[in-house]
Amino acid sequence: MTGVLERGTTTTEPVATILSRVLGQSATLRVEAFDGSVIGAADAPVTLRVNSPRALARLVGAPGSLGLARAYVTEEIDVEGDLYTALRAMSEVTLHSIPRQERLWLARRLLPYWREHRMPPPDLEARPKGLLHSKRRDSQAISHHYDVSNRFYEFVLGPSMTYTCATYPDADASLETAQATKYELVASKLDLKPGMRLLDVGCGWGGMVRHAAAEHGVRALGVTLSKEQAEWGQAEIERKGLGALAEVRHLDYRDVPDGVYDAVSSIGLTEHIGKANVDSYFRAMQAKLRPGGRMLNHCITQPYKPDHRHTDPFIRRYVFPDGELEPVGTLVTAMNEAGFEVRHEENLREHYALTLRDWGTNLERNWTDAVAEVGIGRARVWRLYMAACRLGFELNNIQLHQVLGVKLGDGGASGFPLRGAHGAY
Incomplete structure (x- = not known):
């Protein structure tokens, strides 16, 4: 079979055959291409459809997850069936780089498509400007992801409006139950009591703030x-009658006014601050605590020492610009050197896979409204990234750790019981 390009150029190999070598062959995946070529069983549960030669041009320009993502976001590639199942079938490509030898092989065969059909990246890609992790650039990066639309996030996150890993008492628990359980776990580890002062940095829509107050x-x-987020969170505080105890401010964590807090919670912030700022970040949080005060750091980590600190190129361009993931050991060391005594640590990566499963289910249930709210391209970005991250947590490509530390009091007093009362056992 000969593949015919839109402008008359030809390639001697069927497109589906070329892609099957790179993507791998799986009983669950069928590949159908615009040139009529097909690889895979007719009854495969998932079909990858290559709708346009532009998809192949994108693969040459950015082999691996970024090229595939660009083609998916622009509808040049589509998936019939469950996207998570498709990604699992080709996880070596979607979660890792294509080996150099395979990239060269692919480029030689797809170069005619690149010459004829190359296009600029979709305009949904983030390009923050300024010094990395400066306040101005961090504000741009956060706005790219979180200032999409509160209504869109309501479709995805559900009533809790919580965009961090939940904690499931069992695999069949509802998302709302699991998010409430997570907040209570954090509260227990921090040993929150009436009258205490809590600082929640990177508070999102204020879920932890409301839980601690209520x-x-x-x-x-x-x-x-x-x-x-700040506007939505403060309005929800007022709606629930918690204004005397709780507040959400639009503020950089580096600009939090000095004061003495009994506890600090950081749920999903550390991924955004950059390795260069990790040490100063923990020192700043430690300085805001009273002696005996506790800090709970909850964040996504890498399971090994990274060759580079940046996240996957698709995630970096479309989802979390400038995000950097570190191994949990790096964070524990930084907390220790900032003056915290580390008292407890646990990995919740399976819980994050379940959380992403449920967010994905919410998105599919509200798909028509979500597309109407943010457009098909952005909705497909969220669908893709949640399915890919779910797979990443399941396969231990990424992890989620909670690390609990305390600022010791006089004579090394920690204020911790010998066992159990801080919710970690």
């Missing part, structure tokens, strides 16, 4: 770089 009588301040 369930534990804590005076809680949350800060976020997202203006839309």
Whole structure:
């Protein structure tokens, strides 16, 4: 079979055959291409459709996850069936780089497509400007992801409006139950009691702030770089009658006013601050705590020492610009050197896979409304990234760790019981 290009150029190999070598062959995946070529069983549960030669041009320009993502976001590639199942069938490509030898092989065969059909990247890609992890650039990066649309996030996250890993008491628990369980786990580890002051950095839509105030009588301040999050979170605080105890501000964590807090929660912030700022970040949080005060750091990590600190190129361009993931050991060391005594650590990566499963289910249930709210391209970005990250957590390509530390009091006093009372056992 000969593949015919839109402008008359030809290639002697069927497109589906070329892609099957790179993507791998799986009983669950069928590949159908615009040139009529097919690889895979007719009854395969998932079909990858290559709709346009532009998809192949994107693969030459950015082999691996970024090229595939660009083609998917622009509908040049489509998936019939469950996207998560498709990604699992070709996980070596979607979660890792294509080996150099394979990239060269692919480029030689697809070069005619690149010459005829190359296009600029989709305009949904983030390109923050300025010094990496400066306040101005961090504000741009956070706005790219979080200031999409509060209504869109309501479709995806559900009533809790919580965009961090939940904690499932069992695999069949609802997302709302799991998010409430997560907040209570954090509160227990921090030993929150009525009258305490809590600082929640990177507070999102204020879920932890509201939980601490409503369930534990804590005076809680949350800060976020997202203006839309801050507005939504403060309005929800007022709606629930928690204004006397809780507050959400549109503020950089580096600009939080000095004060003495009894506890600090950081749920999903450390991924955004950059390795160069990790040490100063933990020192700043330690300085805001009273002696005996606790900090709970909850964030995505790499399971090994990274060759580079940046996230996957698709995630970096479309989802979390400038995100950097570190191994948990790096964070534990930084906390220790900042003056915290580390008291407990646990990996919740399986829980994040379940959380992403449920967010993906919400998105599919509200797909028509979500597309109407943010457009087909952005909705496909979220669908792709949640399915890919779910797979990443399942396969231990990424992890989610909670690390609990304390600022010791006089004579090394930690204030911890011998066993169990801080929710970690």
